[in-house]
Amino acid sequence: MSSVQGASFGQRNFKYLLVGPAIFVLLLVGVFPLVYLLTVSFQGITMTETSTDFIGSANYKQLFDDARLWQALLHTLIITAIALPLELVLGLTMAQLFLDRLPGRAIFIALLVLPVVVSPIVSGATWALLFNHRFGPINQIIGWIAGKETILLWTINPDLVYPAIIAAEIWQWTPFMFLLLLAALGNVDRSQLEAAAIDGASWWRTFSRIVLPAIAPVMTVAILIRGLDLFRLFDIVWALTQGGPGTMTETISVFTYVKGFQQFETSYTAAVALLVIILLSALVMFLLRRVELAR
Amino acid sequence: MADLRVSALHKYYGSVHAVRGVDLEIPAGEFTVLVGPSGCGKSTLLRTIAGLEDADKGTIEIGGEVVNHLPPRSRDIAMVFQNYALYPYMNVFDNIAFGLRSRKTPKEEIEPKVRRAAQMLAIDHLLDRYPRELSGGQLQRVAIGRAIVRSARLYLFDEPLSNLDAQLRDEMRSEIKRLHQELGKTMIYVTHDQVEAMTMADRIVLLRDGIIEQAGPPLDLFERPASRYVAGFLGSPAMSFVDAKVVAAGDGLALRLGDGATLALPARRSANLGNWVEQPVVLGVRPEHLGRANPGERAGLARHSAIVELLQPTGSRTYATFSLGGTRAVAELQAHDVSAINEKIELSIDMNRVVLIDPATNRVIS
Amino acid sequence: MSTLAQRRGLRLGLRLTAAVLLTLVFMFPIYWLFMISFKTASEIYAFPPRWYPSSFNFDTYHVLFRDGDAATVGNSLVVAFFSTALAMFLGFICAYSLARFSTGGKHLANWIVSQRMIPPIAVVFPIFLLYVWFGLVDTYIGVILLYTAFNLPYVIWMMRSYILDVPRALEESALVDGCTRWEVIWKVVLPMCRAGLAATAIFTFVFAWNDFIFALVLTRTEVATYTVQITHYFGGQSNFWAKISAMSVLGTVPIFVVTAFMQRYFVRGISLGAIKG
Numbered sequence: 001m002s003s004v005q006g007a008s009f010g011q012r013n014f015k016y017l018l019v020g021p022a023i024f025v026l027l028l029v030g031v032f033p034l035v036y037l038l039t040v041s042f043q044g045i046t047m048t049e050t051s052t053d054f055i056g057s058a059n060y061k062q063l064f065d066d067a068r069l070w071q072a073l074l075h076t077l078i079i080t081a082i083a084l085p086l087e088l089v090l091g092l093t094m095a096q097l098f099l100d101r102l103p104g105r106a107i108f109i110a111l112l113v114l115p116v117v118v119s120p121i122v123s124g125a126t127w128a129l130l131f132n133h134r135f136g137p138i139n140q141i142i143g144w145i146a147g148k149e150t151i152l153l154w155t156i157n158p159d160l161v162y163p164a165i166i167a168a169e170i171w172q173w174t175p176f177m178f179l180l181l182l183a184a185l186g187n188v189d190r191s192q193l194e195a196a197a198i199d200g201a202s203w204w205r206t207f208s209r210i211v212l213p214a215i216a217p218v219m220t221v222a223i224l225i226r227g228l229d230l231f232r233l234f235d236i237v238w239a240l241t242q243g244g245p246g247t248m249t250e251t252i253s254v255f256t257y258v259k260g261f262q263q264f265e266t267s268y269t270a271a272v273a274l275l276v277i278i279l280l281s282a283l284v285m286f287l288l289r290r291v292e293l294a295r
Numbered sequence: 296m297a298d299l300r301v302s303a304l305h306k307y308y309g310s311v312h313a314v315r316g317v318d319l320e321i322p323a324g325e326f327t328v329l330v331g332p333s334g335c336g337k338s339t340l341l342r343t344i345a346g347l348e349d350a351d352k353g354t355i356e357i358g359g360e361v362v363n364h365l366p367p368r369s370r371d372i373a374m375v376f377q378n379y380a381l382y383p384y385m386n387v388f389d390n391i392a393f394g395l396r397s398r399k400t401p402k403e404e405i406e407p408k409v410r411r412a413a414q415m416l417a418i419d420h421l422l423d424r425y426p427r428e429l430s431g432g433q434l435q436r437v438a439i440g441r442a443i444v445r446s447a448r449l450y451l452f453d454e455p456l457s458n459l460d461a462q463l464r465d466e467m468r469s470e471i472k473r474l475h476q477e478l479g480k481t482m483i484y485v486t487h488d489q490v491e492a493m494t495m496a497d498r499i500v501l502l503r504d505g506i507i508e509q510a511g512p513p514l515d516l517f518e519r520p521a522s523r524y525v526a527g528f529l530g531s532p533a534m535s536f537v538d539a540k541v542v543a544a545g546d547g548l549a550l551r552l553g554d555g556a557t558l559a560l561p562a563r564r565s566a567n568l569g570n571w572v573e574q575p576v577v578l579g580v581r582p583e584h585l586g587r588a589n590p591g592e593r594a595g596l597a598r599h600s601a602i603v604e605l606l607q608p609t610g611s612r613t614y615a616t617f618s619l620g621g622t623r624a625v626a627e628l629q630a631h632d633v634s635a636i637n638e639k640i641e642l643s644i645d646m647n648r649v650v651l652i653d654p655a656t657n658r659v660i661s
Numbered sequence: 662m663s664t665l666a667q668r669r670g671l672r673l674g675l676r677l678t679a680a681v682l683l684t685l686v687f688m689f690p691i692y693w694l695f696m697i698s699f700k701t702a703s704e705i706y707a708f709p710p711r712w713y714p715s716s717f718n719f720d721t722y723h724v725l726f727r728d729g730d731a732a733t734v735g736n737s738l739v740v741a742f743f744s745t746a747l748a749m750f751l752g753f754i755c756a757y758s759l760a761r762f763s764t765g766g767k768h769l770a771n772w773i774v775s776q777r778m779i780p781p782i783a784v785v786f787p788i789f790l791l792y793v794w795f796g797l798v799d800t801y802i803g804v805i806l807l808y809t810a811f812n813l814p815y816v817i818w819m820m821r822s823y824i825l826d827v828p829r830a831l832e833e834s835a836l837v838d839g840c841t842r843w844e845v846i847w848k849v850v851l852p853m854c855r856a857g858l859a860a861t862a863i864f865t866f867v868f869a870w871n872d873f874i875f876a877l878v879l880t881r882t883e884v885a886t887y888t889v890q891i892t893h894y895f896g897g898q899s900n901f902w903a904k905i906s907a908m909s910v911l912g913t914v915p916i917f918v919v920t921a922f923m924q925r926y927f928v929r930g931i932s933l934g935a936i937k938g
Contacts, residue, residue, distance in 0.1 A: 014842055015762035019769070022755035022813055029784055029810040030776045036787040097679055108680050110924050112687055117920050119871035121888045122909040126694045129902060135710045137693060143709075171690060232780045235873045239892070253782040253874075260786050261878065273783040284778050347833050368839040380830035384852050394838030445838070 034277070041270035047263065059271035068247055069272065072255035073279075078162070079251065080230040083169045087226060088219070090170065091177025098178075099185050109182075112175045120172060124239025127168035131155055131240070155241050161249050168236050173229075177222055184218035185211070224287060231280060252276055296480045297358030297371075297448040298323040299344065304353035306336075306343050313339040315505035317353075321483065321498070326475045329485045330492040331502035331528075337485045338453060340502070344483065345451055346370050357449055368397070373442035374451040377458065379434045381426045381441075387413075388422040391441045398445075412444040415474070432463045439471070443478065452484040456491065468495060489529050493517065501525055518648070523657040526579050526650050532614060534650070535624035537578045541571040550578055552620025558597035561646055567661070568651075576660065579650035582614060585626035587633075588641040596643040601626075603638045615640070694913075697906040698722070705902055721907040730904075733890040734911050739801060740876075740886060741869035744808035749862055751809070752816030757846050759817065760824040761832075770821075776814040784811070785878045792879060799881040807879065808869045815868075816861055823857030824850060863923050870916055887912035 044055040063069060094112075098105060115123070130136045131154035143150040154164040188211055196206045234253040237243060243250035243258065250258070256276065260269035299321040306314035314336045321327050329337040342348045344355055346367035355362050362370045373394075381390050391409045400408075413419035416436040426434060435455060442450060452471070456464045472495050475482055486492055492499050493513045500510040501524075509521045513529075520526035526534050539550040542557070547565035550558045558578075560568070588598055601617035608614075608630065615626045615633050617640075626642055633640050651660045697705060698721060700714045725731045758764045759773075788807055789798070797803035827850055835849045836842070851858070873888040880889055891908045894901040 015758045015764045018754045018758035019764050022751040025810045026776055026813055033784050033787040097676055102676060102680060108684050111684050114691060115687060117867055117916050118913055119888050121873040121891060122913055125891055125905050125909055126690045129697060130690055130693060134708055135706060137710055140709055228778060256782045269786060273786050276780050277783045280778060280780055345837060367836040372837060374837045376830040376834055378830050380834035397839035
């Protein structure tokens with residue numbers, strides 16, 4: 001005899017009713033764009049051409065020949081490769097600094113959290129202000145150190161734009177790393193540290209052999225989150241340089257935006273967007289598998 | 296109050312067959328204890344009766360009504376959980392009143408009911424407190440209070456005393472038993488502790504690997520176990536099992552143990568064991584079946600010389616471990632019968648009460 | 662005084678100094694931003710740059726309010742609030758289903774997590790095209806919907822973790838006592854998750870409040886949020902720095918206030934997010 005005989009439709013399907021609305025909304029973001037992008041990328045829509053005829057894989061061929069696209073990926077990679085380790089090391093140092101008791105610790109932390117809650121576009125705008133060649137304090141401070149008036153064109157000089165962007169990025173997100181790592185450091189088993197102290201281990205030895213392995217999981221998550229965010233970097237670049245000078249600081253997101261919303265190359269942009277999604281997914285899969293295996 | 300009938304109940308957890316065809320009939324008003332080792336299915340059975348799990352096969356009837364498809368709240372049951380399951384953000388009064396409020400009991404009725412339940416459990420002075428301020432015993436009383444305030448027809452207890460220390464457990468055991476006498480409701484109590492089972496139950500249901508090994512009044516299971524498993528489960532210290540062979544001796548039969556010792560069987564028993572001559576059996580001896588031999592004892596008591604290997608005095612009694620037929624056995628002696636290990640002592644074994652088991656089937660030979 | 666205590670005192674002094682310096686460095690840009698908004702045009706363009714205004718000048722703010730630019734902060738509020746509320750509601754019940762019933766098994770859970778990883782630009786582009794078709798560009802509903810969709814994976818993931826921490830026995834007890842499953846979700850599980858809910862809600866709200874790219878693409882004049890408004894002042898005009906900084910301050914102060922009040926939950930949210938992530 002069936003044991004669920006008599007249960008109402010709502011009772012039996014309750015769990016599906018709970019996830020239904022959320023999934024429905026998620027489909028908007030998760031499935032629809034993919035389908036749409038796929039369709040449009042095989043069409044030939046541009047600023048001038050509005051026909052929706054399929055033109056085969058011409059857009060995808062164009063992807064491989066597009067130097068600007070690969071440059072954009074390179075730019076993104078460079079920024080990520082520089083900013084991420086810096087954020088990590090700086091965040092770790094700060095976490096170590098604030099780990100033990102300190103007068104006013106709560107206030108310090110409360111203040112240090114603020115850069116994280118500022119909008120990235122505001123952050124970019126603020127650093128644009130700071131880096132302003134005539135009216136920004138940074139050039140002024142450098143001038144004091146150098147002894148003479150310094151006019152550095154941080155947002156235009158090809159040698160200086162990357163440092164400028166990375167500075168803004170690090171300022172905004174190091175506190176995030178800091179908080180994460182502070183929590184992780186706080187969870188390290190105190191008795192292990194005490195045992196190491198009694199054994200006579202040096203600070204470095206304790207740190208590298210006991211602390212680092214203990215916080216490795218959190219660090220991995222932090223790197224994953226920040227790495228993903230850096231890959232998608234848009235706001236700060238847009239505020240500081242708009243991808244310039246020329247296309248020198250164009251990240252992949254900026255590139256996509258320009259192609260889609262300034263040059264209106266709709267179909268090609270669709271192909272680019274799909275490429276970005278695929279790259280990102282592959283990267284994440286790869287990293288997650290490494291993490292799973294490491295466990 | 297209502298009776299409970301479970302018929303041919305099966306429950307799977309994934310690939311694990313947790314309950315394998317259980318038939319159970321519990322008359323209204325009885326205190327039934329489901330007992331068994333971890334993983335025997337007793338908690339699963341209880342939770343299925345409660346409706347927290349769906350039965351895969353079989354029926355559950357409460358008060359004659361099939362309840363398989365009813366959600367827990369429609370079965371008119373109350374449950375006490377092992378971890379109390381009290382809401383930390385409500386005070387004791389609100390915790391107890393929660394069920395009444397969920398069923399839209401009128402406000403005027405709630406307060407007196409809660410107070411009465413609290414008084415029954417001697418916690419009426421704690422109604423304003425919050426769970427974090429209470430001790431383990433008090434928490435358990437609140438949990439019980441929440442269950443009895445509703446006058447359900449069936450009460451379920453899922454190992455409620457496991458988290459308490461020994462002394463508290465003793466106290467609460469009598470409390471719960473007293474409650475049962477006062478309320479007269481049908482109660483099903485799950486525990487892995489056989490002492491709890493023995494002391495509290497009107498009826499014990501011993502489970503093993505998802506099936507019922509034996510069910511019946513406690514003394515029935517204790518004195519007339521159906522299988523080796525039941526015999527070994529109940530009683531503390533546990534029964535000792537010694538390999539033996541039935542042999543002819545004089546006018547009747549006797550048991551020959553592995554080390555050559557022979558224990559004569561009383562006439563009554565010999566009569567039933569005609570087919571067992573020269574067959575291997577397992578002798579089951581409880582500590583209380585043994586005692587210090589006194590001169591001129593009645594028939595049915597076999598004598599055995601033993602050397603004491605270990606002593607465990609409990610105050611009024613002393614448990615002495617010795618070797619019987621090559622197997623360790625425990626005898627329950629008076630406090631001063633024996634004073635040191637390696638002492639030799641003459642024991643008498645009550646062969647009327649010992650249990651004989653068929654080694655092939657592990658069933659008890661009646 | 663023993664040398665150990667002396668060394669400890671010295672270490673503490675050094676750490677304190679480092680902490681102060683660090684905080685000053687990190688606070689400096691915020692200070693500069695706020696400070697600029699109170700300067701007059703001539704002060705802003707003074708050379709060499711002055712580090713403090715001669716007086717608190719609210720002119721720029723007056724202009725922003727007069728021109729209606731400040732209303733964009735109101736748009737940010739509407740959009741962030743409703744999308745957070747919606748995402749929290751839908752996400753919470755979905756998380757409950759995942760946590761207690763393992764609905765959809767690993768596949769559904771993994772799919773939901775993977776949605777977090779989608780780059781915004783790749784999403785906003787087709788969404789924009791869709792919205793054009795449906796006439797949803799520059800509407801509150803359109804923006805709210807997208808923010809909700811984008812925040813759902815995070816909410817679901819975090820809340821699922823918090824719900825799993827609630828002892829099942831509490832829910833079962835309520836079920837036996839007379840609650841329906843729906844009542845259990847709201848009367849028993851929700852109160853137990855209060856801290857997690859607060860932390861998640863703050864994060865979600867801040868994300869929507871601070872977003873730029875979605876707002877840039879999907880709003881025009883009606884629903885422009887303050888982040889988009891700031892970029893309107895880029896390039897060209899003479900007092901654009903003043904407006905940029907004032908508008909930024911207007912959009913940032915509310916978040917600072919919220920964070921100050923909810924500081925505990927925010928910090929906890931970040932740390933727990935990593936440990937549970």
